[in-house]
Amino acid sequence: CQLASASTVLTAKHLLDVETGNILKNQYLVIDNGKIIDITANKSDLPSDAKIIDLGDKYLLPGLMDMHTHVVQNLTKSFYARFFQSPHRALIGGVVNAEKTLMAGFTTIRNVGAADYQDVALRNAINAGEIKGPRMAVSGPSIGITGGHCDNNALNHSFKQKSDGVADGPWSVREKVRLNVKYGVDLIKFCATGGVFSKGTKVGQRQYTFEEMKAIVDEAHTHGRTVAAHAHGTEGIKYAIKAGVDSIEHASFLDKETIALAKKHGTYLSMDIYNTEYTLAEGEKNGVPQENIDKERQVGTVQRESFSNAVKAKTKMVLGSDAGIYPHGDNAKQFSRMVRFGMTPLQAIQAATINSARLLKWQDNLGSLEEGKFADVIAVDSNPLKNIATLENVSFVMKNGEIYKQL
Numbered sequence: 001c002q003l004a005s006a007s008t009v010l011t012a013k014h015l016l017d018v019e020t021g022n023i024l025k026n027q028y029l030v031i032d033n034g035k036i037i038d039i040t041a042n043k044s045d046l047p048s049d050a051k052i053i054d055l056g057d058k059y060l061l062p063g064l065m066d067m068h069t070h071v072v073q074n075l076t077k078s079f080y081a082r083f084f085q086s087p088h089r090a091l092i093g094g095v096v097n098a099e100k101t102l103m104a105g106f107t108t109i110r111n112v113g114a115a116d117y118q119d120v121a122l123r124n125a126i127n128a129g130e131i132k133g134p135r136m137a138v139s140g141p142s143i144g145i146t147g148g149h150c151d152n153n154a155l156n157h158s159f160k161q162k163s164d165g166v167a168d169g170p171w172s173v174r175e176k177v178r179l180n181v182k183y184g185v186d187l188i189k190f191c192a193t194g195g196v197f198s199k200g201t202k203v204g205q206r207q208y209t210f211e212e213m214k215a216i217v218d219e220a221h222t223h224g225r226t227v228a229a230h231a232h233g234t235e236g237i238k239y240a241i242k243a244g245v246d247s248i249e250h251a252s253f254l255d256k257e258t259i260a261l262a263k264k265h266g267t268y269l270s271m272d273i274y275n276t277e278y279t280l281a282e283g284e285k286n287g288v289p290q291e292n293i294d295k296e297r298q299v300g301t302v303q304r305e306s307f308s309n310a311v312k313a314k315t316k317m318v319l320g321s322d323a324g325i326y327p328h329g330d331n332a333k334q335f336s337r338m339v340r341f342g343m344t345p346l347q348a349i350q351a352a353t354i355n356s357a358r359l360l361k362w363q364d365n366l367g368s369l370e371e372g373k374f375a376d377v378i379a380v381d382s383n384p385l386k387n388i389a390t391l392e393n394v395s396f397v398m399k400n401g402e403i404y405k406q407l
């Protein structure tokens with residue numbers, strides 16, 4: 001197909017087809033208006049005036065996708081900084097973190113939990129082209145029980161502190177979902193168990209009744225929003241899956257029955273198996289309280305075993321790093337751990353591309369290099385199927401047909 005007008009053409013010696021694992025040689029991606037409009041190996045198909053960007057020996061892949069981030073966050077590593085810096089200051093951190101994430105090759109992220117709809121503002125500024133960052137699917141405030149992992153329990157009662165998304169009872173949680181929809185979220189996040197980094201919650205403890213979880217999911221799905229449930233403990237994971245959530249975040253304590261349940265319901269698991277290393281190495285230095293370090297020790301090893309079992313059982317999985325616990329831009333460090341704990345390099349790449357696109361229901365536009373999809377493309381210097389850690393050093397980043405990085 002000879003094309004009439006000048007368009008950008010991107011080429012390199014290798015292109016990874018993430019669906020099949022085939023490495024295609026010397027493909028030309030014809031890009032117009034932010035989209036891939038043609039993929040051809042035949043140079044004579046190209047428009048005569050096309051501007052060709054030739055990346056030589058490199059490997060082209062679809063832009064990476066991280067399904068669990070907290071980009072809106074102040075820039076200091078200190079655990080207590082959040083108490084002294086305003087949400088406005090944290091949003092400025094978000095601007096910086098979003099750019100770092102994009103430069104690391106992550107052209108799409110899900111942000112799961114932000115006060116004051118900071119993440120909605122960030123997403124909108126990125127989409128308007130005002131600042132550099134990945135495509136964002138955002139949740140706004142996480143919904144959670146009073147005193148639960150998604151509440152803020154650090155200050156004593158006289159401060160009357162309560163997180164934006166705290167709600168108890170089926171109708172109250174429906175109202176929170178409606179409020180989040182009103183203010184522009186793409187998905188709903190809620191806490192179905194306690195967590196590592198909250199005060200006074202137990203990782204194994206379920207939060208919300210089944211009735212409340214069902215109400216959240218029903219209301220969210222009614223409004224075309226997917227649902228991500230934070231859940232470490234087995235009972236909370238099971239309740240959330242049965243309530244119909246789209247993804248389980250962390251999924252630390254998985255038994256056989258729970259894995260079978262996730263498979264039956266087609267629930268995606270988003271397991272942040274890298275950041276345990278960061279917390280155990282750096283947590284104390286950053287001022288993470290002993291309670292939280294102890295809880296990290298409770299989940300770290302078990303979560304990695306659960307991950308291996310879920311991979312063996314062929315459960316649907318995505319890459320979710322929980323960047324924010326560790327530095328933004330290091331998201332790709334999780335790939336090598338996903339391989340160490342049982343995935344093939346291709347499975348790990350699929351988790352961060354096509355599977356993530358399906359979880360977001362954005363697979364018609366994202367997740368693979370195909371005609372008709374957005375031109376979100378990265379390049380690395382060596383074969384990621386042989387050396388997965390090469391994804392930690394992305395040398396080219398294109399989003400929506402625009403080049404953000406070219407080394």
Ligand code: ARG
Pocket residue numbers: 194195196197198250272273275276296299300303322325
């Ligand atoms: N945000 C999660 C929580 O506080 C982080 C868990 C981190 N640890 C882990 N091994 N995945 O519960």
